[in-house]
Amino acid sequence: MHTQVSLSSITKLIDGTHENPSNLLGPHTIDYRGNAAVAVRSYLPDAKAAWVIDRASGQKRAMRRIHPAGFFEAICDPMVDGSRPKRDASSSTALEKSKYHIQMTNESGKLVEMQDPYAIPSILTDFDRYLIGEGKHHQIYDRLGAQLRTVDGQSGVNFSVWAPNARSVQIVGDFNGWDGRKHVARVQAHLGIWELFVPGAKVGDRYKFRIHNEQGEWVDKSDPVGFAAELPPLTASIVTDLTTFQWSDSDWIDGRAEWNPMHEPMNVYEVHLGSWQKGPGRTHGWLDYRDLARRLAEYCHRMNFTHVELMPVNEHPFSGSWGYQAVGYFAPTSRHGNPEDFMYFVDYMHQHGIGVIIDWVPAHFPKDSHGLRRFDGSALYEHEDPRKGEHPDWGTMIFNYGRNEVRNFLVANALFWLDKYHIDGLRVDAVASMLYLDYSREDGEWVPNQYGGRENLEALDFLREFNIAVHEKFPGVVTAAEESTAWPGVSRPTYDGGLGFTYKWNMGWMNDTLTYMRNEPIHRKYHQNELTFSLIYAFTENFMLPLSHDEVVHGKGSLISQMPGDMWQKFANLRLLYSYMWTHPGKKLLFMGGEFAQWNEWNDDDGPDWILLDFATHRGVQQLVADLNKLVVENPALHQLDFSGEGFEWVDCMNADASILSYLRKGLDGAPPILVCSNFTPVVRQGYRVGVPESGYWKEIFNSDGEAYGGSNVGNYPGRKTFGEGQHGRPDSISIDLPPLATVIFRLEQ
Structure with a gap:
């Protein structure tokens, strides 16, 4: 009995070069001596002998070794289920329809029985x-x-x-x-x-x-x-089963669908899980996801943060990349446990009222040989042309957004985290590098688009598709773009020509504000516009104000170390910066360590110096951040109209000589207005008149110079009554004492 398979095909299979092994292996209907038969073929390199066993009848048929490397075949004629042979070979599928196993004895003489993988239909419909x-x-x-x-x-x-x-x-x-x-x-x-x-x-x-x-x-x-x-x-x-974890956050998920990201408070704590806190006796001190959940939920609750934003949690080979050079796009990093542990983390945070945002990196991927680069020997996920496929700054590869399968891979990956892990938001890293074909490239190092322009049209289509899919399938989930240019409409709906993000990071505000704050107070009067400029464009996008990890690495120093003056002034300036930030329109984000005035620049090996909380000055800053978070949450005027000019009104932005700013924040439905007055000099301004829109009693609800925060306790507690005299174009006014390097906040009491 001779096989109908050619020796060359068997040789290719054994060499691993056969273009489609299923053409040889598994059950195949053949015409054998004029009758219909089924040939079952298996490649079993460890087998000494093999058989086909019909599970229905128990009939056992020996397989012939037709190649010494372990290629076996059994031609089943008559049918192993006992039916009579048929002349029409094309209709002879009895063995294929019946269930059979392959039985073999391996080199050690052990009897092994298994299904034939090549008899199993594809998982794809x-x-x-x-x-x-x-x-x-x-x-x-x-x-x-x-x-x-x-x-x-x-x-x-x-x-x-x-x-x-x-x-x-x-x-x-x-x-x-x-x-x-x-x-x-x-x-x-x-x-x-x-x-x-x-x-x-x-x-x-x-x-x-x-x-x-x-x-x-x-x-x-x-x-x-x-x-x-x-x-x-x-x-x-x-191999992992993602279906076994018992979620307990249905109330959170249901509530999220009704949540309006435009009008609700959002105070985000940015965290690098590998260094936020360390555990003795653990690999590199890494805490597991479950331990992190318990510690982080308690801390965020105490600090009144509404959300955590995790620097990338996807698997990455180099810890020093902080997760931004991902290889395992669908795998939470094993540094802190397994996928079910990360599910526990998210579930626990939700049960304690904390949302979870993750950083997501569709802009580039690393060159590690086990990863996506030249995956099948070709430029599969990336562009072949290095002018489009390689990132000059980071030494990484750029995704080919014009390829259907690549775009599908990335959109599906975003949805995967929302589906399987109940994530509440995705902050998209390095969006600016995706938008421009000439990003960080000199002339001749980039390829124009089909119209001769520098816009990456394929990336734009991808970002719109991503945002549409996220918002349609997961109501209440937010997306935020780290985008540092003036690209229009980043957070505008796609049907309006925008990219469809919920929020855009306000990098301009961040740069201008930090540049201003680094000035010695005596020089600040010459730079007042660096603070006021942000309100020119504040409502052109839905902005999030970030003081992120990027501002405290690569030689920039920590936030407090960037503040001018002696020790007292450094702390006062930092408290002033935070107070100004938390009352400025936009959602808020602060990187770990900043909330208690970390002195050292952040590094992923050590993390924040929690020992600093032994000192009252650092505890004071921590308390100030907690109180600012609470203030935003409890006062609609400080969050309901973050993205509308109706929620902000200058009282006085022209007093550059005294470096004073005063403005109103307003909410919806008759929410009491908030008056914010900031003094960016160390000079106390006593009896300073500020115009207000309504007569009555303006209660001092916050003072960054308070003694509890480490300040000098100059202020206006419990509040001020109006004079009945207009000021700053308002019908009434109050007289206040402005503390040094501080912000005071008042609320109209009805």
Whole structure:
């Protein structure tokens, strides 16, 4: 009995160069001696002998070894289910429809029985294939990667990967002794997706895709859609079940859908989980997600922060990148535990009233050999042309946003974190680098778009698609753009020509304000416009005011170290900066350590110097931040109209000689107005007249010079009554004492 498979095909299979192993392996209907039959073929390099077992009848048929490397075949004629042979070979599918197993004895003589992976149908439906072809499969993470699957009672894992230019793909892992010959993937050529069901593979198994690339090299790659990964520097992906965690945050999720990000307070605490707090006896001091959840929720609650923003939690090989050079886009970093631990983190934060935002990095990815770069030997995720595909500043690769599959990968990744991990917001890193083709490039180093311009049209389309998908599928979830240029409409709806972000980081406000605050007070009168300029454009976008990690690294020093003057003035200036920031229109973000006047510049090895809280001056700043957060939350005038000119009104912005600013904040539905007066000099201004819009009693509700904060306690407690005399174009006024380097805040009491 001779095989109908050519020796050359078998040789290609054994060499790992066969273009589609499923054409050889598994059950195949053939015409055998004029009768219909089924040929079952398996490549079993460890087998001494093999059999086909019909599960329905129990009939056992020996497989012939037709190649010494371990290629076996059984031609089943008559049908193993007992039916009579049929002359029409095309209709002879009895064995395929019945269930059979492969039984083998391995080299040690052990009897092993298993399903035939090549008899298992694809996990992809026709609808999946259609969506993938369109680049619109926003739940591709339920198909690609390592999907737990049970077929005919046999549990296993379905492995799938997009590698259209690979010559062959093998699945290697703990389940096959990392021998890729045992599980050669089959390809759906029109999609470029290689897949195979591996019976017996299980949760916790490590794995990779071994790719025979178009250069003829074999390269082991981590799973681009892997849900978990080994602790770096190890790089294997890990089979994971994302369905077992019992969530308890349904009330939070339901409430979030009704939450209006335009009108609600948002005080964000930016955190690097690897260094926020350390644990003795742990690897690099890293705390696990569960411990971090308990500590961080308690701290945010005490400090009145409404949200945490986590620097990237996706898996990254180099800790010094802080997560901004991601390899595992679908895997929370194993530095702090497994995916279920991170689910616990988010769930716990929600149960304690704290939202969770994560940094997301679709702008670039690193060159690590196990990652996305030249994944199948070709420029698959990136551009081939380095003028478009390589980032000159960071030594990283730029995504090819014009490719359907790449755009689909990124949009689906964003939705994945919202779907599987209940994340409340995505802050998109380095948006400016995505918008411009000439970003950080000299003439001749970039390629214009089809109209000759510098705008990256493909990236613009991607960002709009991303924002539309997020807001449609997850109401109440926010997106924020770190965008440092004057690109118009970043936080405007896509139907209005905008990019569709909820918020835009106000980098102009941050730069101007810090530049102003670094001036000695005696010189500030010459720079008043650096403070007032932000209100010229404050309502052109939905701005978030960030004092982020970027302002306290790379030689810039900590925020307090950037303040001028002696020790007392440094602390007073920092309190003044925060008070001005928290009363300025826009949502607020502060990086860890800044809330208690960290002296040292941040580094990811050490983190904040919590020991500083042994000193009253640092505790005072911490209390001030907690009180400012509470003030914003409890006073509608300080958050309801952050993005509307109706919520802000200058009282006096022209007193540059005295370096004084005074303004009103207003809310909706008759919320009492707030009066803010700031003195940016160390000179006490006694009896300073300030115009107010209404007569009555203006209660002092905050004073950054308060003794509890470490100040000199100059102020106006409990408040001031109006004079009945106009000032600053207002019908009435109050006379106040302005403390040195301080802000005082008043609220009209009805």
